[in-house]
Amino acid sequence: MTGVFHDLPGQDAVVAQLRRAAAGAAALLSGQRPEPGAMTHAWLFTGPPGSGRSVAARAFAAALLCPSGGCGECPSCHQVFAGTHADLLLVRPEGLSYGVKQTRELVLRAAGKPTGGRWQIVLFEDADRCTEQAANALLKAIEEPAPRTVWLLCAPSAEDLVPTIRSRCRVVTLVVPSSEAVAAVLTDRDGIEPARALAAARAAQGHVGRARRLALDPSAAKRRADVLRVPSSVTSLGPALSAAATLVRTAEEEAKAVTEELDEPEREALRRAFGEGSSGKGVAKAMRGMAGAMKDLEDRQKSRATRVKRDTLDQALLELAQFYRDILMLQLDADVELANDPASLRKLASSSTPEATLRRIQAIMHCRELLTLNVAPLLALEEMALSLSEG
Numbered sequence: 001m002t003g004v005f006h007d008l009p010g011q012d013a014v015v016a017q018l019r020r021a022a023a024g025a026a027a028l029l030s031g032q033r034p035e036p037g038a039m040t041h042a043w044l045f046t047g048p049p050g051s052g053r054s055v056a057a058r059a060f061a062a063a064l065l066c067p068s069g070g071c072g073e074c075p076s077c078h079q080v081f082a083g084t085h086a087d088l089l090l091v092r093p094e095g096l097s098y099g100v101k102q103t104r105e106l107v108l109r110a111a112g113k114p115t116g117g118r119w120q121i122v123l124f125e126d127a128d129r130c131t132e133q134a135a136n137a138l139l140k141a142i143e144e145p146a147p148r149t150v151w152l153l154c155a156p157s158a159e160d161l162v163p164t165i166r167s168r169c170r171v172v173t174l175v176v177p178s179s180e181a182v183a184a185v186l187t188d189r190d191g192i193e194p195a196r197a198l199a200a201a202r203a204a205q206g207h208v209g210r211a212r213r214l215a216l217d218p219s220a221a222k223r224r225a226d227v228l229r230v231p232s233s234v235t236s237l238g239p240a241l242s243a244a245a246t247l248v249r250t251a252e253e254e255a256k257a258v259t260e261e262l263d264e265p266e267r268e269a270l271r272r273a274f275g276e277g278s279s280g281k282g283v284a285k286a287m288r289g290m291a292g293a294m295k296d297l298e299d300r301q302k303s304r305a306t307r308v309k310r311d312t313l314d315q316a317l318l319e320l321a322q323f324y325r326d327i328l329m330l331q332l333d334a335d336v337e338l339a340n341d342p343a344s345l346r347k348l349a350s351s352s353t354p355e356a357t358l359r360r361i362q363a364i365m366h367c368r369e370l371l372t373l374n375v376a377p378l379l380a381l382e383e384m385a386l387s388l389s390e391g
């Protein structure tokens with residue numbers, strides 16, 4: 001057991017930085033002089049998707065709130081990881097952007113005193129989804145921090161935040177962990193057999209959560225296999241069009257599975273909060289209040305569903321691009337780690353040229369761009385599949 005920082009394979013520098021900061025924070029609380037520069041009140045966690053920026057932020061929050069500096073075993077640590085700690089505000093924008101009204105409320109709540117006597121922590125995932133006005137509201141709070149409030153922002157890269165906010169945060173940079181480091185975690189913590197762990201880690205290219213899902217969830221592995229059948233199946237117009245339809249359908253099914261799992265418990269929690277089923281004075285009024293809150297929740301769920309659908313399809317396209325990138329590496333005889341089993345690549349590699357492979361990768365990237373511009377998914381994918389089928 002290595003405490004709260006156990007799930008960050010390959011991030012040794014980050015873990016050392018955060019341990020030092022947590023020690024500095026503890027020194028501050030006990031009135032001792034902390035190591036200079038170890039602790040500050042605003043942090044920005046950056047790193048590519050799946051590298052664990054929100055895991056690192058969560059672990060840091062646990063270390064700051066834990067009386068023993070992040071043991072991973074006390075009630076405080078458990079509450080942080082369950083998301084129920086009273087001094088931890090978890091912000092996860094559900095839609096595509098985070099507005100100014102939400103941010104103002106957040107800033108007010110963040111200024112409160114910590115109930116546990118340590119820190120009041122705001123962990124803001126996907127802080128890059130802040131609208132410009134929201135970022136301004138946030139900036140004020142970060143510029144004039146309450147003495148015991150710590151802001152932990154997460155974003156893919158520092159450039160995703162406005163410079164005024166970025167410059168007031170200490171940046172924590174997570175790196176893409178090696179496949180070996182990811183595989184070791186899957187084996188040690190999840191008991192996955194080493195060869196399977198390594199294959200999943202390679203396929204996920206440093207994305208720890210994705211590697212774990214690929215190794216443990218047969219339906220995730222099957223969806224990946226479906227995506228990777230596309231390159232060998234798009235031999236002409238007909239198969240190309242049907243491959244496009246399959247990709248869209250698969251992504252929709254996966255997104256539906258993900259959102260359904262989240263939606264109903266949220267609706268249930270809301271009903272309970274409003275005491276549905278109870279009777280007595282004021283119930284009718286409460287029920288009217290609930291209708292409004294339910295409508296808000298459903299709007300947020302709808303916008304999240306849109307985002308999950310978009311992310312899922314994009315994930316499939318990235319896997320497809322990675323497959324062609326592996327083919328290109330074989331064609332160029334490059335000495336790099338492949339995400340896919342070489343046996344599955346050789347036939348396609350020898351039957352096409354590096355130029356054709358590059359063109360296909362570009363077609364996939366172009367398709368991703370069209371999707372961000374809200375082109376209908378099926379149209380964009382059909383265009384892509386046709387480009388893939390051309391010799």
Ligand SMILES: [Zn+2]
Pocket residue numbers: 066067068069070071072073074075076077
């Ligand atoms: Zn603890």
